[in-house]
Amino acid sequence: MLPAGENLNFVDTHMHTNLSNDADKRITIDAYCVKAAKVGFNAIAITEHIEMNAWEKDGFVNTFEKSMTANTKAKEKYPFLISGIEMGQATQNIADAEKVLQDKRLDFVIGSIHELPGREDFAFLNFHNVDVNLLLRENFLEILRLCKWGKFDVLGHLTYVLRYMSKAGITVDLRPYNDIIAEAFKTIIAKGKGIEINVSGYRADYGKTFPTLKYVKLFKDLGGDVITVGSDSHAMHNFDRAIRSDLKKGAQIALDAGFQYYTVFREHKPTKVKIET
Numbered sequence: 001m002l003p004a005g006e007n008l009n010f011v012d013t014h015m016h017t018n019l020s021n022d023a024d025k026r027i028t029i030d031a032y033c034v035k036a037a038k039v040g041f042n043a044i045a046i047t048e049h050i051e052m053n054a055w056e057k058d059g060f061v062n063t064f065e066k067s068m069t070a071n072t073k074a075k076e077k078y079p080f081l082i083s084g085i086e087m088g089q090a091t092q093n094i095a096d097a098e099k100v101l102q103d104k105r106l107d108f109v110i111g112s113i114h115e116l117p118g119r120e121d122f123a124f125l126n127f128h129n130v131d132v133n134l135l136l137r138e139n140f141l142e143i144l145r146l147c148k149w150g151k152f153d154v155l156g157h158l159t160y161v162l163r164y165m166s167k168a169g170i171t172v173d174l175r176p177y178n179d180i181i182a183e184a185f186k187t188i189i190a191k192g193k194g195i196e197i198n199v200s201g202y203r204a205d206y207g208k209t210f211p212t213l214k215y216v217k218l219f220k221d222l223g224g225d226v227i228t229v230g231s232d233s234h235a236m237h238n239f240d241r242a243i244r245s246d247l248k249k250g251a252q253i254a255l256d257a258g259f260q261y262y263t264v265f266r267e268h269k270p271t272k273v274k275i276e277t
């Protein structure tokens, strides 16, 4: 283990604890922070799932409150900690999403799409029973809608749906959606927002980042300046693996796309951290 301070350009701004219902029941903020302090992280962000389409129905009101209370307390002990959320489906409940965003305890918001209106979460969809091309078009149009709203700090895992398509043995060509993706990028670039390189794909059948270098480079070439890298850890072994390899590979993708700095948000204000591998 490296002594504290030796890796101060390490960041990971996408992590779930046991407050997220799909995470390991044993994983806590403290466990991540103790590990991050040992490795010498510049910043880590706890970003629990807050699914706005199920805000009241599935208890996300409570999850949000518990998370903000726990993050705020932990920040006193761990100054590198960022209090974030992964806000899912803001487009499906904009009124509550905008109320959540007013909370002053919130430093950082990842805007994600995990399911489409009237459809199940991608994790539970049977891709052999749907028109995959239609689904992909709907997905990127929904992401474009999210970007037009644009009140998050970074767009999470642009190509997340491919995690489950790949698991179902379906390979796809994203080129038909490049125009929609480019429009989504231009929309958030104009608002000074960023995208995330989500390295959780290395742990899945997909084996690549969400999105891949090609799209990170497109974002950069269109004038994008704000990039984050996140492990999307749901357990300590995910974070361990991220520290060993995945975050470094993510950093390399950012560098290959032409970025020299990560952006880290506190109180939604961006600061830059030099990317090193």
Ligand SMILES: [Zn+2]
Binding pocket: 086, 112, 114, 156, 157, 160
């Ligand atoms: Zn997600």
Ligand SMILES: [Zn+2]
Binding pocket: 014, 016, 086, 232
């Ligand atoms: Zn996540």
